[in-house]
Amino acid sequence: xxxxxxxxxxxxxxxxxxxxxxxxxEIAGVKTVLTGTLHMDFIKASEDHAALQAKNQRQGHxxxxxxxxxxxxxxxxxxxxxxxxxxxxxxxxxxxxxxxFTVSWPASSGHWAIANKxxxxxxxxxxxxxxxxxxxxxxxxxxxxx
Numbered sequence: 001x002x003x004x005x006x007x008x009x010x011x012x013x014x015x016x017x018x019x020x021x022x023x024x025x026e027i028a029g030v031k032t033v034l035t036g037t038l039h040m041d042f043i044k045a046s047e048d049h050a051a052l053q054a055k056n057q058r059q060g061h062x063x064x065x066x067x068x069x070x071x072x073x074x075x076x077x078x079x080x081x082x083x084x085x086x087x088x089x090x091x092x093x094x095x096x097x098x099x100x101f102t103v104s105w106p107a108s109s110g111h112w113a114i115a116n117k118x119x120x121x122x123x124x125x126x127x128x129x130x131x132x133x134x135x136x137x138x139x140x141x142x143x144x145x146x
Contacts, residue, residue: 032140035118039141041074042123046137049082053135054127059086067139078121078141081114087134096134097126114140 045067052062063080071080085104089097105111121141128134 004069009057031116032114032122032138033121036120036122036140039123041071042121042139042141043125044123045071045082046123046125046139047127049084049137049139050125050127050135053084053086053137054129054133057129057131057133059084059135071139071141075141076120077144077145080139080141082137083111083114083141084138085111085136087136089132091134093126093134096136100126100136114138117142 017112023117034053048063049067056062061082061084066081068080071078083105085100087099091099101115105115115138117140119140119142122138124136126134126136
């Protein structure tokens with residue numbers, strides 16, 4: 001299965017149009033998802049992060065230390081990084097996903113340095129809050145020294 005399709009199938013919730021976006025090549029070239037392996041530890045941490053952002057209705061890194069230390073305990077040889085984004089109000093999930101991967105993260109050198117780098121493991125998730133904004137999280141495990 002295409003890794004980009006797999007990543008979007010794990011987003012919460014996931015409409016058919018987002019799957020089509022991957023199949024049609026609208027999201028491409030993000031090195032992390034092309035070189036890394038989806039890992040349940042990273043997916044779970046990313047789900048927790050997206051859910052916290054949605055609950056708080058604020059993009060950021062709430063409770064990052066907890067996620068970081070849980071992942072480091074299970075994966076001590078990896079450098080762990082986290083990035084986030086939020087959609088514009090009223091964007092569809094398809095638009096929010098595309099913007100995170102092709103607009104928001106590439107526009108920030110710090111975020112892009114994480115999203116567009118060879119990695120070992122990664123996980124990502126999206127959560128729509130009651131305010132209509134979708135919060136996206138990606139957590140990545142790199143080889144130390146990367």
